[in-house]
Amino acid sequence: xxxxxxHLLGLEGVPAEDITTILDTxxxxxxILDRPIPKVPTLRGITxxxxxxxxxxxxxxxxxxxxxxxxxxxxxxSTSTSSVKKGETLKDTIRNIEAMKIDxxxxxxxxxxxxxxxxxxxxxxxxxxxxxxxxxxxQALLDxxxxxxxxxxxxxxxVAIIGDVRHSRVAGSNIRGLVTMGAEVMVCGPRTLIPPGxxxxxxxxxxxxxxxxxxxxxxxxxRIQLERQEKGLxxxxxxxxxxxxxxxxxxxxxxxxxIIMHPGPINRGVELDSDVADSDAxxxxxxxxxxxxxxxxxxxxxxxxxxxxx
Amino acid sequence: xxxxxxxxxIDAHGLERTLNRLAHEIVERNAGASNLAVIGIRTRGATLAxxxxxxxxxxxxxxxxxxxLDITLYRDDFRRRLKQPTVQATEIPFNIDEMNVILVDDVLxxxxxxxxxxxxxxxxxRPASVQLAVLVDRGHRELPIQPDYVGKSxxxxxxxxxxxxxxxxxxxxxxxxxxxxxxxx
Numbered sequence: 001x002x003x004x005x006x007h008l009l010g011l012e013g014v015p016a017e018d019i020t021t022i023l024d025t026x027x028x029x030x031x032i033l034d035r036p037i038p039k040v041p042t043l044r045g046i047t048x049x050x051x052x053x054x055x056x057x058x059x060x061x062x063x064x065x066x067x068x069x070x071x072x073x074x075x076x077x078s079t080s081t082s083s084v085k086k087g088e089t090l091k092d093t094i095r096n097i098e099a100m101k102i103d104x105x106x107x108x109x110x111x112x113x114x115x116x117x118x119x120x121x122x123x124x125x126x127x128x129x130x131x132x133x134x135x136x137x138x139q140a141l142l143d144x145x146x147x148x149x150x151x152x153x154x155x156x157x158x159v160a161i162i163g164d165v166r167h168s169r170v171a172g173s174n175i176r177g178l179v180t181m182g183a184e185v186m187v188c189g190p191r192t193l194i195p196p197g198x199x200x201x202x203x204x205x206x207x208x209x210x211x212x213x214x215x216x217x218x219x220x221x222x223r224i225q226l227e228r229q230e231k232g233l234x235x236x237x238x239x240x241x242x243x244x245x246x247x248x249x250x251x252x253x254x255x256x257x258x259i260i261m262h263p264g265p266i267n268r269g270v271e272l273d274s275d276v277a278d279s280d281a282x283x284x285x286x287x288x289x290x291x292x293x294x295x296x297x298x299x300x301x302x303x304x305x306x307x308x309x310x
Numbered sequence: 311x312x313x314x315x316x317x318x319x320i321d322a323h324g325l326e327r328t329l330n331r332l333a334h335e336i337v338e339r340n341a342g343a344s345n346l347a348v349i350g351i352r353t354r355g356a357t358l359a360x361x362x363x364x365x366x367x368x369x370x371x372x373x374x375x376x377x378x379l380d381i382t383l384y385r386d387d388f389r390r391r392l393k394q395p396t397v398q399a400t401e402i403p404f405n406i407d408e409m410n411v412i413l414v415d416d417v418l419x420x421x422x423x424x425x426x427x428x429x430x431x432x433x434x435x436r437p438a439s440v441q442l443a444v445l446v447d448r449g450h451r452e453l454p455i456q457p458d459y460v461g462k463s464x465x466x467x468x469x470x471x472x473x474x475x476x477x478x479x480x481x482x483x484x485x486x487x488x489x490x491x492x493x494x495x
Contacts, residue, residue, distance in 0.1 A: 024396075025396075025397045027399075028380070028397050028398055028399040029383075029397065031399050031400065032383075035433065035434060036434070036435065037433045037434075039433070040383040040384065040430075040433070041383070041384060041429065042383040042384070042388055070383075297397075300383070300397060304388065
């Protein structure tokens with residue numbers, strides 16, 4: 001089974017068959033993580049550079065673990081320790097790295113489109129680990145994997161994405177992927193945090209969290225970035241919690257079992273209450289485990305594809 | 311895809327007899343079925359392993375644990391093939407430490423699959439021994455691998471292919487010698 005592209009830049013335009021291949025492969029690779037020796041030799045001799053122009057802990061660790069589980073050699077590059085600080089351009093950075101014979105690049109950058117730009121200056125397979133507000137495809141894939149584990153299918157299921165949709169690449173990738181897989185998606189948050197035109201991606205919009213809870217089978221709750229408040233996008237943390245925070249009380253009113261997801265790190269007591277985050281309905285830690293499996297699948301599947309011939 | 315069949319090497323009855331003999335040889339060499347595990351290589355090796363476990367149970371009245379090994383991630387040509395093989399799961403729901411493992415495959419050819427399977431097994435534990443059982447040995451080894459139990463040795467040429475067809479996978483039991491399809495993967 002091969003994918004239709006040798007890069008993973010986003011989930012926009014990725015066909016359902018590719019998503020299914022990635023999720024199926026991830027499911028099989030996940031069994032490796034429970035073995036006494038959780039390592040296979042598949043990517044021996046492949047060098048992967050983790051190019052993080054933006055701080056990240058869990059995504060970088062998750063990718064690094066996935067690479068190590070597959071026996072790839074890894075190099076880490078982050079802005080705080082790199083020559084980008086000395087004024088080197090992005091293109092020069094990647095050119096230099098390529099001269100060191102790198103096979104795959106995992107990239108995170110605050111500007112949308114950087115992963116695409118990199119495909120134009122190197123032959124390596126490019127994997128987007130988050131670009132600006134645009135996409136974070138592996139996060140959406142691990143979210144879909146976690147939901148599929150629970151439901152068996154995504155088709156016809158209803159997922160509500162709650163919170164700061166406007167600044168969220170997680171939301172961008174999730175909407176695209178879920179819609180492709182036949183799920184229904186609703187985004188919900190204060191008007192200031194819902195971008196205009198989001199309906200064009202195929203998502204419904206609600207500004208009332210109780211309505212979203214009533215409608216949905218699963219809630220994917222986004223992290224509220226506290227610095228947004230300073231920009232006046234919502235009046236106060238307390239008010240956000242009162243209007244949009246996911247509390248036990250709100251969920252009990254819905255009188256049904258909802259799946260609770262969060263990409264982390266959680267602001268406990270802001271977008272999500274502790275007792276909900278730690279309840280049986282929460283699959284937040286499954287998401288973390290699945291994240292390693294999904295990234296392994298993406299690495300394995302892309303490594304078989306020659307990007308110089310596209 | 312149409313392939314040209316040159317000969318039927320083993321028919322349904324023959325296959326049954328061959329597997330009966332292999333089962334007897336396995337329990338003879340291992341003095342019974344205790345401490346024995348049978349692990350088949352996907353896809354048809356797994357089917358054969360399942361049949362051998364049943365036959366061993368009939369002889370010894372003891373069911374040896376059955377495992378399925380997927381070697382895709384251990385292949386030495388994983389990144390070189392035009393068509394990427396699908397990664398499937400290894401299903402070995404028991405500890406292989408100190409077990410006598412019978413590794414089952416349908417056709418032994420270059421020995422590269424067996425090499426990959428041995429690596430995959432060693433990552434799962436430390437068996438007391440690994441013995442290789444194959445339905446057909448067609449020669450042309452590229453690695454120093456030798457089977458312990460052989461259904462049938464058939465001299466073949468490189469331009470030929472041995473096709474094992476099993477009821478569970480292909481709706482019939484037989485082993486065919488066919489002309490290798492030209493260059494297509």
